[in-house]
Amino acid sequence: MAATEATQAADEAYDVIVLGAGPTGENVADRAHAAGLSAVVVESELVGGECSYWACMPSKALLRPVAARAEARRVPGLKEAADVPLDVPAVLAHRDEFVSYWKDDGQVRWLDSLGIDLVRGHGRLAGPRRVVVDGGRVLTARHAVAVCTGSRAVLPPVPGLAEARPWTSREATSAKTVPGRLVVVGGGVVGVEMATAWRALGSSVTLLVRGDGLLPRMEPFAGHLVAESLAEAGVFLRTGVEVREVRREAPGGPVTVLLDSGDEIVADELLIATGRTPRTEDIGLDTVGLAPGSWLDVDDSLRVTGVTGGWLYGVGDVNRRALLTHQGKYQARIAGAAISARARGVPILESDRWGAHAATADRLAVPQVVFTDPEAASVGLTAAAAEQAGYRTRVIDQDLSAVAGASLYADGYRGRARMVVDLDREVLLGATFVGSGIAELLHSATVAVAGEVPLERLWHAVPSYPTISEVWLRLLEAYRG
Amino acid sequence: MAATEATQAADEAYDVIVLGAGPTGENVADRAHAAGLSAVVVESELVGGECSYWACMPSKALLRPVAARAEARRVPGLKEAADVPLDVPAVLAHRDEFVSYWKDDGQVRWLDSLGIDLVRGHGRLAGPRRVVVDGGRVLTARHAVAVCTGSRAVLPPVPGLAEARPWTSREATSAKTVPGRLVVVGGGVVGVEMATAWRALGSSVTLLVRGDGLLPRMEPFAGHLVAESLAEAGVFLRTGVEVREVRREAPGGPVTVLLDSGDEIVADELLIATGRTPRTEDIGLDTVGLAPGSWLDVDDSLRVTGVTGGWLYGVGDVNRRALLTHQGKYQARIAGAAISARARGVPILESDRWGAHAATADRLAVPQVVFTDPEAASVGLTAAAAEQAGYRTRVIDQDLSAVAGASLYADGYRGRARMVVDLDREVLLGATFVGSGIAELLHSATVAVAGEVPLERLWHAVPSYPTISEVWLRLLEAYRG
Numbered sequence: 001m002a003a004t005e006a007t008q009a010a011d012e013a014y015d016v017i018v019l020g021a022g023p024t025g026e027n028v029a030d031r032a033h034a035a036g037l038s039a040v041v042v043e044s045e046l047v048g049g050e051c052s053y054w055a056c057m058p059s060k061a062l063l064r065p066v067a068a069r070a071e072a073r074r075v076p077g078l079k080e081a082a083d084v085p086l087d088v089p090a091v092l093a094h095r096d097e098f099v100s101y102w103k104d105d106g107q108v109r110w111l112d113s114l115g116i117d118l119v120r121g122h123g124r125l126a127g128p129r130r131v132v133v134d135g136g137r138v139l140t141a142r143h144a145v146a147v148c149t150g151s152r153a154v155l156p157p158v159p160g161l162a163e164a165r166p167w168t169s170r171e172a173t174s175a176k177t178v179p180g181r182l183v184v185v186g187g188g189v190v191g192v193e194m195a196t197a198w199r200a201l202g203s204s205v206t207l208l209v210r211g212d213g214l215l216p217r218m219e220p221f222a223g224h225l226v227a228e229s230l231a232e233a234g235v236f237l238r239t240g241v242e243v244r245e246v247r248r249e250a251p252g253g254p255v256t257v258l259l260d261s262g263d264e265i266v267a268d269e270l271l272i273a274t275g276r277t278p279r280t281e282d283i284g285l286d287t288v289g290l291a292p293g294s295w296l297d298v299d300d301s302l303r304v305t306g307v308t309g310g311w312l313y314g315v316g317d318v319n320r321r322a323l324l325t326h327q328g329k330y331q332a333r334i335a336g337a338a339i340s341a342r343a344r345g346v347p348i349l350e351s352d353r354w355g356a357h358a359a360t361a362d363r364l365a366v367p368q369v370v371f372t373d374p375e376a377a378s379v380g381l382t383a384a385a386a387e388q389a390g391y392r393t394r395v396i397d398q399d400l401s402a403v404a405g406a407s408l409y410a411d412g413y414r415g416r417a418r419m420v421v422d423l424d425r426e427v428l429l430g431a432t433f434v435g436s437g438i439a440e441l442l443h444s445a446t447v448a449v450a451g452e453v454p455l456e457r458l459w460h461a462v463p464s465y466p467t468i469s470e471v472w473l474r475l476l477e478a479y480r481g
Numbered sequence: 482m483a484a485t486e487a488t489q490a491a492d493e494a495y496d497v498i499v500l501g502a503g504p505t506g507e508n509v510a511d512r513a514h515a516a517g518l519s520a521v522v523v524e525s526e527l528v529g530g531e532c533s534y535w536a537c538m539p540s541k542a543l544l545r546p547v548a549a550r551a552e553a554r555r556v557p558g559l560k561e562a563a564d565v566p567l568d569v570p571a572v573l574a575h576r577d578e579f580v581s582y583w584k585d586d587g588q589v590r591w592l593d594s595l596g597i598d599l600v601r602g603h604g605r606l607a608g609p610r611r612v613v614v615d616g617g618r619v620l621t622a623r624h625a626v627a628v629c630t631g632s633r634a635v636l637p638p639v640p641g642l643a644e645a646r647p648w649t650s651r652e653a654t655s656a657k658t659v660p661g662r663l664v665v666v667g668g669g670v671v672g673v674e675m676a677t678a679w680r681a682l683g684s685s686v687t688l689l690v691r692g693d694g695l696l697p698r699m700e701p702f703a704g705h706l707v708a709e710s711l712a713e714a715g716v717f718l719r720t721g722v723e724v725r726e727v728r729r730e731a732p733g734g735p736v737t738v739l740l741d742s743g744d745e746i747v748a749d750e751l752l753i754a755t756g757r758t759p760r761t762e763d764i765g766l767d768t769v770g771l772a773p774g775s776w777l778d779v780d781d782s783l784r785v786t787g788v789t790g791g792w793l794y795g796v797g798d799v800n801r802r803a804l805l806t807h808q809g810k811y812q813a814r815i816a817g818a819a820i821s822a823r824a825r826g827v828p829i830l831e832s833d834r835w836g837a838h839a840a841t842a843d844r845l846a847v848p849q850v851v852f853t854d855p856e857a858a859s860v861g862l863t864a865a866a867a868e869q870a871g872y873r874t875r876v877i878d879q880d881l882s883a884v885a886g887a888s889l890y891a892d893g894y895r896g897r898a899r900m901v902v903d904l905d906r907e908v909l910l911g912a913t914f915v916g917s918g919i920a921e922l923l924h925s926a927t928v929a930v931a932g933e934v935p936l937e938r939l940w941h942a943v944p945s946y947p948t949i950s951e952v953w954l955r956l957l958e959a960y961r962g
Contacts, residue, residue, distance in 0.1 A: 056947050060889045065558040072553040076575035077546040077567040086558035094557035098889065326946035329954075333940075354941055367945040377945070408541045408579065440918060443925035443942070443950035450942040451934035459814075460835055461924070461931040464848040464858070465504075465807035466537050469924035473810075 014040045016339060017131050017141040018148055019123045019283060022049020024316030024328035025148035026107070029116045031336020037143065037343055039116050042123035042133055047104040047111065050150055050170075051325040054099075058173035059193055061095040063371040066200040070373045071436055074410035088178055088201050095173075102174070125284030129311050132284075143343040144311050146335060147296060147304075148328070149283060151276040151317035153190075156243075164248035164255050167271040169194075178202045179269035183257050185243055186273035187214040189370050192226055194271055196372045199235050206236045206265055208257070210274075213239060215376060218368075219383065219432040221397075221416045222376040226434070229373055229414075246270065278318045288312060295320040300358040301350035302335035313339065322362040334359045354450075365450040369439045374415055377442035380430030380449040383420050392423045398474045400435045405466040410436045417471045419445075421479060427452045433471070441469055455479060495521045497820060498612050498622040499629055500604045500764060502588070503530020505797030505809035506629035510597045512817020518624065518824055520597050523604035523614055528585040528592065531631055531651075532806040535580075539654035540674055542576040544852040547681040551854045552917055555891035569659055569682050576654075583655070606765030610792050613765075624824040625792050627816060628777060628785075629809070630764060632757040632798035634671075637724075645729035645736050648752040650675075659683045660750035664738050666724055667754035668695040670851050673707055675752055677853045680716050687717045687746055689738070691755075694720060696857060699849075700864065700913040702878075702897045703857040707915070709895075710854055727751065759799045769793060776801040781839040782831035783816035794820065803843040815840045835931075846931040850920045855896055858923035861911030861930040864901050873904045879955045881916045886947040891917045898952045900926075902960060908933045914952070922950055936960060 016032040018025045021043035029039040046053055065086055072082035100106055111118050121134035129141040153168035155161055167175070172194045180203065184195045187209035199205040207214075207230065214223035214230075214237075227237055242260040257265045281293035288307055290296070296314030297305045298321070304312040315335045316328030338357040341348045348357040367379040383395045400406045400415030407413050415435020422429045431445035448458060459476055463469035497513040499506045502524035510520040527534055546567055553563035581587055592599050602615040610622040634649035636642055648656070653675045661684065665676045668690035680686040688695075688711065695704035695711075695718075708718055723741040738746045762774035769788055771777070777795030778786045779802070785793040796816045797809030819838040822829045829838040848860040864876045881887045881896030888894050896916020903910045912926035929939060940957055944950035 051946070057885070057889070060886075060947050064889055065556040068549075068553045068556040069559055072549045072559070072563060075546040075549040076571040077569070078550055078553070078563065078565075079571075080568075081562055081565040082553060082559070084559075084562040087561070088558070090560075091558040094892075324946070326943050326951075329946070330941075330943045354938060356937070356940075361941040361943050365941065365943070367943060369945045369948055404538070405541075408538070408545055411575075437918075437921060439921075439945075439948050440950050441921040441924065443922065443944050443948070443953065444928050446944070447925050447928045447932070447934060447939065447942045451928070451932055451938050453928060453932035453934060456837070457835060457932050458928065459837075460811075460842040460846065461928045462807050462811045462842050462846070462848060463924050463927070464850045464920075465532070465805070465810070466541050467850055467920050467924070469921050469927075470807070472924065 011138045011140050013140045013142060014038045014117070015141065015143045015343060017042065017139050017145045019131065019145065020049065020148035020150060021047040021118065022148060022150050022316065022328070023051050023325050024150070024332045025049070025146070026111070027329045027332030028146045028148060028313070028315055028336050030114060031333055032339055033114055033116050035336065035340030037340055040119055040139060041111065041116060042119045042121065042131060042139070044120070044122040046102065047118065048107040052099065052107065053102050054170040054173050056325050058095050058099050059197065060371055061098040062091060062173070062197040062201070063193060065091050066196060067371065067373055067375070071410060074412065074436070076411070085202065086200060091201065092176065099174070123283065125287050127287050128309055141311065144313055144339045146313040146315050146339070147280065147283065147318055148316050148332070149279040149318055151278050151323060153272065154275045154277040155272055156274055158243050158246055160246040161272070164246045164270060165251070166246070166255070167269055169273060172271045179267070180204065181267040182269050182271060183208060183265055183267040184271045184273060187211065187216065187223070188273060189215070189368070190273035192230070192370060192372050194273065195230060195235050196233070199230070199233050206238065206267065208241050208243065208259070209237070209239045210242060211239065215370060218376060218378050219418050221418070222378070222432060222434045225374055225414065225416065226370070226372045226376055276317065276323055278320070280318055299350050300360065301338035301348065302331050302359060303338070303350070321359070322366045324366065324368060327362045327366055330361060331359050361450050365446055367442050367446045369442055371439070374435045375437070375439050376434045377438055378430065378432040379442060379446045380428065381420055382430055382432070383418065386420050386429045391429060393429065394421045394423055394479065396421065396475050396478045398471050398478065400433070400468065400471055403468060403471045403474060405468045405470050406435060408466055409468060417475060419475050421455065425452070426455045428455070435468070437468055444469060444472065492619045492621050494621045494623060495519045495598070496622065496624045496824060498523065498620050498626045500612065500626065501530065501629035501631060502528040502599065503629060503631050503797065503809070504532050504806050505631070505813045506530070506627065507592070508810045508813030509627045509629060509794070509796055509817050511595060512814055513820055514595055514597050516817065516821030518821055521600055521620060522592065522597060523600045523602065523612060523620070525601070525603040527583065528599065529588040533580065533588065534583050535651040535654050537806050539576050539580050540678065541852055542579040543572060543654070543678040543682070544674060546572050547677060548852065548854055548856070550681070552891060555893065555917070557892070566683065567681060572682065573657065580655070604764065606768050608768050609790055622792065625794055625820045627794040627796050627820070628761065628764065628799050629796050629813070630760040630799055632759050632804060634753065635756045635758040636753055637755055639724050639727055641727040642753070645727045645751060646732070647727070647736070648750055650754060653752045660748070661685065662748040663687070663750045663752065664689060664746055664748040665752045665754060668692065668697065668704070669754060670696070670849070671754035673711065673851060673853050675754065676711060676716050677714070680711070680714050687719065687748065689722050689724065689740070690718070690720045691723060692720065696851060699857060699859050700899050702899070703859065703913060703915045706855055706895065706897065707851070707853045707857055757798065757804055759801070761799055780831050781841065782819035782829065783812050783840060784819070784831070802840070803847045805847065805849060808843045808847055811842060812840050842931050846927055848923050848927045850923055852920070855916045856918070856920050857915045858919055859911065859913040860923060860927045861909065862901055863911055863913070864899065867901050867910045872910060874910065875902045875904055875960065877902065877956050877959045879952050879959065881914070881949065881952055884949060884952045884955060886949045886951050887916060889947055890949060898956060900956045902936065906933070907936045909936070916949070918949055925950060925953065
């Protein structure tokens with residue numbers, strides 16, 4: 001007993017300490033370890049993080065059958081066969097399988113196999129290069145501590161809301177039963193994806209949005225097309241509304257949502273999907289001169305600014321640059337490379353755009369696919385964002401239904417594409433595609449934007465006929481006039 | 482009567498005469514016309530060509546329901562619902578609609594709307610810059626004649642074959658009834674796509690292949706995966722066989738196929754999909770010093786080599802560079818630009834790789850999607866072709882089922898991806914993807930290959946999670962080691 005305590009009390013030194021074992025943390029540790037550094041990851045919940053258990057994986061497991069059914073209904077010869085309710089227990093069981101039944105054995109084995117240590121518990125910074133786990137075990141970092149604790153859903157300060165114990169993205173992706181009536185608050189990605197999934201699984205869904213449309217970070221037509229389709233699926237959409245109060249009399253009982261208009265909506269569940277907050281409130285930021293609960297300001301090598309000695313990194317959601325799993329992993333690859341270069345004493349150019357140690361895509365080429373029906377996908381800057389950033393731009397739109405590959409893909413195809421061109425360099429600043437079957441098309445635009453491929457050269461990138469990708473030809477033809 | 486004859490006999494002068502109103506010919510005329518040149522198109526069959534009525538469009542209209550059903554069967558909650566025979570009349574009716582019931586009114590209207598003249602009839606060259614239609618009407622070209630007559634299926638010299646009146650791609654894509662037993666000869670794109678379609682529509686299909694595998698122009702794993710899947714669908718595949726003789730006693734009666742092994746196969750229909758020959762045998766090539774029936778040798782501006790005055794172009798299938806609709810259209814855009822530049826007296830660099838007047842992608846970045854289940858898609862050079870061309874290469878393979886986006890897309894996902902890297906320039910020479918839902922993914926590789934985007938920069942082209950496109954990350958990680 002005394003020996004154990006002594007062991008626990010002794011400092012354990014690593015080259016790199018990672019707080020948080022989500023995809024971002026796992027990748028920082030992986031890259032550092034691959035570069036020959038020792039690494040430990042501290043995690044208080046499941047190894048694998050939000051994405052594996054309560055976000056990307058379960059949401060897409062719920063949404064894929066919805067898309068497959070929608071697409072089958074839009075081809076001849078299957079319309080009637082596919083016009084059936086989804087087999088709900090089968091879909092939920094499949095989702096459970098994809099989240100490994102909320103167990104992290106597989107991910108732990110993966111860390112083990114790489115030789116990365118895992119410490120379970122709540123890690124807090126305790127001054128420079130020092131992390132204390134659950135108030136006991138002390139870890140020290142020779143080179144870097146990377147904060148990869150991610151973000152959580154935030155509840156707005158609406159009277160009665162917290163007491164009503166609403167769903168957030170976690171509960172919405174892990175629920176075991178289908179609520180009869182579901183109110184969703186928020187028209188961003190979580191709101192529209194979960195409205196789509198639960199409506200298809202049988203819920204009566206009301207979607208409440210503060211602004212005037214859905215998916216406000218995308219081109220306006222994305223939100224319009226998704227709204228139109230949600231309405232056709234029977235989702236009741238109300239825009240421009242505020243929730244004034246929420247009441248739930250008994251746990252598990254119905255919940256009443258009062259709107260500023262005076263209307264009341266009674267439902268069985270309420271999903272709040274209005275925003276995220278960094279999980280930095282209880283990780284000892286104050287011990288290194290930072291404000292607990294704040295987003296971390298970082299340079300392009302993901303190093304937190306204003307911390308003496310440059311040993312602290314903030315990677316993934318915590319730095320607010322791009323709250324997406326794949327962007328967290330991207331930053332993790334860059335941060336891992338930067339940490340190991342610095343550990344070797346190699347000077348790095350953290351402001352070298354598109355360089356090996358400078359996160360660049362997370363500002364200029366962030367792709368995102370929203371798995372609604374139609375899918376909405378975008379990368380880079382919207383027309384409005386590009387204009388605001390001072391670029392001299394030209395915007396080209398194309399109706400996707402006019403593309404042969406799209407009309408072959410689905411009867412009554414509806415969709416739209418846009419490219420935003422930087423007229424000075426004649427490269428793509430951004431692109432948006434909305435329609436069925438466009439999720440994989442997005443990466444062509446991501447390569448074009450991140451690769452800064454001149455439009456003159458894109459003219460030689462011939463889309464295969466007849467695919468939906470042929471929209472590229474139409475967009476480029478329209479640009480060339 | 483005499484007046485009419487006189488009118489017909491007078492020469493009609495255009496800047497550009499196009500022989501053949503398929504997609505290639507239409508696009509040559511369109512580009513020339515857009516550049517201010519007058520253009521006429523001569524067509525003896527339907528305006529819109531092979532692709533619109535007997536190839537891409539009808540084949541994809543037949544294949545899309547097959548893919549949608551296969552995909553629905555691979556998601557939870559739909560397996561049983563989608564496990565139904567296709568509604569054959571609905572599929573065939575849909576196909577008929579997509580080929581506009583083999584009428585070209587829509588395409589004619591499109592030519593009309595552009596101001597491009599159409600002459601119906603069989604056009605033959607009659608010396609330099611001169612085309613005679615049906616032996617009467619004479620057209621002369623101030624600047625260029627473009628031969629865009631395409632290709633047709635060729636029947637191998639097998640005894641009894643021609644007499645048995647087998648299907649070629651035309652009949653296979655336009656048939657009005659489902660043959661009970663269908664023998665397909667040829668394991669290229671037409672063979673595997675039509676075996677897939679007619680098997681799904683109910684035929685008992687035997688696929689006979691001379692070589693040892695399918696899709697011989699792609700990476701070997703493409704043919705393997707498609708063969709495996711065809712076998713599971715109930716297609717009887719025999720490789721390494723030659724057809725020695727064919728017998729059909731009565732028109733419409735059963736056809737007997739004799740193999741070199743001595744085996745006989747009796748079927749209701751026989752599809753020959755073993756190769757193409759240029760439609761140049763009866764277009765007056767002899768009047769300009771070329772051999773009738775030959776493929777046309779062209780430079781990168783698509784100008785036929787060895788013809789004095791440089792007024793003859795060979796665009797699309799006829800030049801044998803890449804027998805694909807989208808490559809014909811690509812060449813048409815380049816040829817149209819070259820013709821109009823030369824007409825204006827602008828000197829052009831026809832050997833300027835990736836330049837505005839030099840077809841380049843049709844050698845270095847030809848994309849193709851085979852709409853089988855799984856889909857097979859490739860662009861650029863295969864590993865073998867790159868090695869043969871003398872590149873110093875590295876080949877990276879990735880099992881697609883290990884990609885989260887793929888496993889979410891379909892239960893039991895099977896697929897594979899390969900990239901072929903030029904080690905000297907560190908750019909992609911080619912890529913191949915085989916699996917469900919990868920048709921639109923191909924264009925990302927097409928942009929990377931045609932754009933010669935350095936792998937170092939592709940590292941910043943982050944695939945959205947969880948899509949199948951994430952295979953890019955795995956391929957690049959493997960390359961970086």
